[in-house]
Amino acid sequence: MHALIQAIILGILTGGVYALMASGQTLIFGIMKVVNLAQGALVVLGAYLTYTLFTQLGIDPFLSVLITTPLLFLVGVAVQWALLRPLHSDDVGQLSLLVTFAVALGVEGVLSFAYGTTLTNIQPSYANTSWTILGYQVSLVRFVAFVLSLVMLGLLYLILQRTKFGRSVRATVQNPMSAQLLGVNAQRVSAIGFGLGTATAAAAGSVFGMLNSFNPGSHYDLISRLLTIVVLGGLGSIGGSVIAALVMGVASSVVSALASPIWSDFSFFIVLLLVLLLRPRGLFGARTRGAL
Amino acid sequence: MQLQNPAPRLRRRVLAAIAATALAALALAGCTTGSGTGPSSTSPLTIGISLSLTGDFSDSGKAAQRGYQLWADVTNKAGGVLGRKVQLTIVDDASSPDQVVTNYTNLITQKKVDIVFGPFSSLLTVPASRVVNRYGYSFIEPAGGGPSVFAQKLGNLFFVQPAPTTEGGNVFADYILSLPKNERPATAGYAKLDDPFAAPIAENIQKRFEAAGIKTVYDQTYPAETADMTPIMSGMAAANPDVVVGGSQEADAFAQMKAMIQLKFNPKWLFESNGANSPADFPAAVGAANTEGVFSSADWYADSTVAGSAKFISDYTAKFGGTAQTIDPTSAEAYSAGMLLEQVAKKTGKVDNATIIKTLHSGTWPTLVGNLSWDQYGAPKGAYLLVQWINGKLTTVYPAATAAASPVAPKPNWAG
Numbered sequence: 064m065h066a067l068i069q070a071i072i073l074g075i076l077t078g079g080v081y082a083l084m085a086s087g088q089t090l091i092f093g094i095m096k097v098v099n100l101a102q103g104a105l106v107v108l109g110a111y112l113t114y115t116l117f118t119q120l121g122i123d124p125f126l127s128v129l130i131t132t133p134l135l136f137l138v139g140v141a142v143q144w145a146l147l148r149p150l151h152s153d154d155v156g157q158l159s160l161l162v163t164f165a166v167a168l169g170v171e172g173v174l175s176f177a178y179g180t181t182l183t184n185i186q187p188s189y190a191n192t193s194w195t196i197l198g199y200q201v202s203l204v205r206f207v208a209f210v211l212s213l214v215m216l217g218l219l220y221l222i223l224q225r226t227k228f229g230r231s232v233r234a235t236v237q238n239p240m241s242a243q244l245l246g247v248n249a250q251r252v253s254a255i256g257f258g259l260g261t262a263t264a265a266a267a268g269s270v271f272g273m274l275n276s277f278n279p280g281s282h283y284d285l286i287s288r289l290l291t292i293v294v295l296g297g298l299g300s301i302g303g304s305v306i307a308a309l310v311m312g313v314a315s316s317v318v319s320a321l322a323s324p325i326w327s328d329f330s331f332f333i334v335l336l337l338v339l340l341l342r343p344r345g346l347f348g349a350r351t352r353g354a355l
Numbered sequence: 356m357q358l359q360n361p362a363p364r365l366r367r368r369v370l371a372a373i374a375a376t377a378l379a380a381l382a383l384a385g386c387t388t389g390s391g392t393g394p395s396s397t398s399p400l401t402i403g404i405s406l407s408l409t410g411d412f413s414d415s416g417k418a419a420q421r422g423y424q425l426w427a428d429v430t431n432k433a434g435g436v437l438g439r440k441v442q443l444t445i446v447d448d449a450s451s452p453d454q455v456v457t458n459y460t461n462l463i464t465q466k467k468v469d470i471v472f473g474p475f476s477s478l479l480t481v482p483a484s485r486v487v488n489r490y491g492y493s494f495i496e497p498a499g500g501g502p503s504v505f506a507q508k509l510g511n512l513f514f515v516q517p518a519p520t521t522e523g524g525n526v527f528a529d530y531i532l533s534l535p536k537n538e539r540p541a542t543a544g545y546a547k548l549d550d551p552f553a554a555p556i557a558e559n560i561q562k563r564f565e566a567a568g569i570k571t572v573y574d575q576t577y578p579a580e581t582a583d584m585t586p587i588m589s590g591m592a593a594a595n596p597d598v599v600v601g602g603s604q605e606a607d608a609f610a611q612m613k614a615m616i617q618l619k620f621n622p623k624w625l626f627e628s629n630g631a632n633s634p635a636d637f638p639a640a641v642g643a644a645n646t647e648g649v650f651s652s653a654d655w656y657a658d659s660t661v662a663g664s665a666k667f668i669s670d671y672t673a674k675f676g677g678t679a680q681t682i683d684p685t686s687a688e689a690y691s692a693g694m695l696l697e698q699v700a701k702k703t704g705k706v707d708n709a710t711i712i713k714t715l716h717s718g719t720w721p722t723l724v725g726n727l728s729w730d731q732y733g734a735p736k737g738a739y740l741l742v743q744w745i746n747g748k749l750t751t752v753y754p755a756a757t758a759a760a761s762p763v764a765p766k767p768n769w770a771g
Contacts (some may be wrong), residue, residue, distance in 0.1 A: 070586050191769075319577075324581050
């Protein structure tokens with residue numbers, strides 16, 4: 064019982080971090096119908112930026128989010144403007160796969176060149192600190208990361224629900240043609256939306272770098288996880304991806320601790336398969352896609 | 356008589372064919388093994404090497420490159436090998452098993468190098484060694500020690516490390532089983548990475564522990580993509596074994612230990628087959644204060660007491676900068692490949708491939724990674740050193756003959 068509860072605690076905390084990465088991914092799909100294969104690479108880029116700020120300037124990895132988030136927002140806007148905008152709208156779904164994969168490979172290449180391929184990790188003084196609560200261990204980094212994810216998701220929610228830009232985004236998601244007819248600048252919404260999606264990778268990256276050793280090739284594992292989370296949650300649904308990330312976190316952690324780590328990812332895919340058989344659009348795909 | 360006619364014609368043809376084949380073979384032999392390897396030659400001694408200078412293994416590939424280059428420089432300064440200057444031809448294989456085949460074929464048939472040395476990793480050594488074997492070259496290789504390398508049963512291959520990679524943990528089992536029975540651990544837990552270079556190391560230890568009555572209370576194998584080791588280690592902590600054996604590579608070894616620290620689980624003995632033997636990366640990954648008492652195995656490291664190590668370190672830091680602690684063992688292994696060649700030349704007065712193969716198959720050969728000798732298929736017959744972090748430094752603690760200090764047990768608590 065103790066092991067089960069410990070595993071659930073771990074799973075929820077880990078799931079929170081994946082929720083943050085996946086929310087950016089699903090936002091981009093919701094707005095542009097682009098499956099962003101570069102999201103994992105951008106998380107790794109975020110981790111390296113945090114690493115540099117921490118080791119060179121001594122900036123705390125959590126505080127550095129204030130610097131890396133705008134930076135990755137700009138990277139996202141630039142990628143959208145330079146590489147995705149010129150694609151013909153009929154082919155955007157397929158071509159964007161190639162383009163974003165190329166971005167992922169490009170980011171990986173630049174990082175390999177700049178940092179080498181050896182595994183790195185961000186090690187602030189509190190990296191291994193954990194609290195004992197009722198006999199269970201709660202890691203400080205995981206807990207703060209979880210809270211940070213909630214804060215970022217909350218900000219994202221506020222932007223989408225309470226701002227004029229958010230309204231434009233939601234309108235574009237529901238019906239791009241009508242939104243354009245009503246004066247929504249689709250290009251601008253796409254660029255900023257893509258930027259917001261990639262900006263979530265900054266906070267996710269700093270946390271990812273503290274929890275795991277990483278190198279420029281780490282994005283392959285990440286992107287496969289993110290894609291399954293996003294599909295389980297329902298493409299385009301932020302709430303869905305948060306729940307899916309928590310499901311994945313808890314399922315992997317519990318199976319890993321109580322059965323075998325070999326089955327841990329597999330168990331998640333079984334959940335994914337079952338959900339897709341019953342609800343082909345994912346947990347929240349059909350119902351809330353318009354509402355975001 | 357007519358019946359007999361075709362026979363002489365046939366015989367002539369057969370003879371001609373044999374002669375042509377023999378000529379071609381001679382010519383080929385001249386192209387490969389016979390090109391200027393005579394002891395009297397004063398032409399440079401050309402050595403061809405394919406290394407992963409880009410791609411997944413590029414950091415290790417570059418470390419091997421530094422080791423080879425340093426050996427060549429030091430040797431040339433001292434007058435070369437048998438008076439011949441060493442000339443390295445290093446080409447990039449981008450960490451690709453296909454490119455490595457092309458590279459060695461080119462080095463041997465086009466560049467006509469005298470000698471070849473090995474690439475980085477077993478993945479590339481296997482295809483490379485087949486090519487090299489086909490052309491009758493010797494293959495001194497510092498970085499391909501997996502079972503797949505020796506399973507090929509090639510007689511020209513020599514792995515420049517103390518033992519096959521999967522036997523890396525045997526020295527830890529030797530140490531534990533050397534303890535008096537009442538001081539030995541009673542229970543053991545194993546966390547193994549599903550990888551041909553990781554899990555078998557722990558399995559070999561486990562076999563010996565179980566045979567000696569050390570009970571297995573936790574045994575888990577995890578796939579390579581497992582990023583988060585905390586759930587596994589929480590299972591381990593619940594089983595609470597006296598000794599934890601990690602059959603690991605680098606990243607997962609760090610993750611295992613970070614998880615143990617966070618779960619406040621401190622076993623009496625902790626052995627990690629890899630990762631913990633990295634003098635620079637390990638303290639950076641888990642925090643310097645948390646390294647205390649962790650065991651691993653190694654062939655060469657900065658505080659190694661092997662003869663020639665101090666000179667290697669001073670030459671290395673003079674050429675490439677940095678500190679002794681930041682030297683990758685791969686550099687020392689590559690350097691040792693050169694040392695072997697030099698010793699063969701000194702002993703026999705020759706540096707042709709046939710002599711190298713024949714000579715290395717007998718005797719023991721001192722290198723930076725210990726005294727080496729091999730079985731007929733190039734698997735080294737020695738053992739790694741057991742190292743432990745004591746006062747923030749990797750220290751050899753077993754076998755006693757080479758130990759700089761006694762092993763510390765039980766392991767001090769994590770610093771957190």
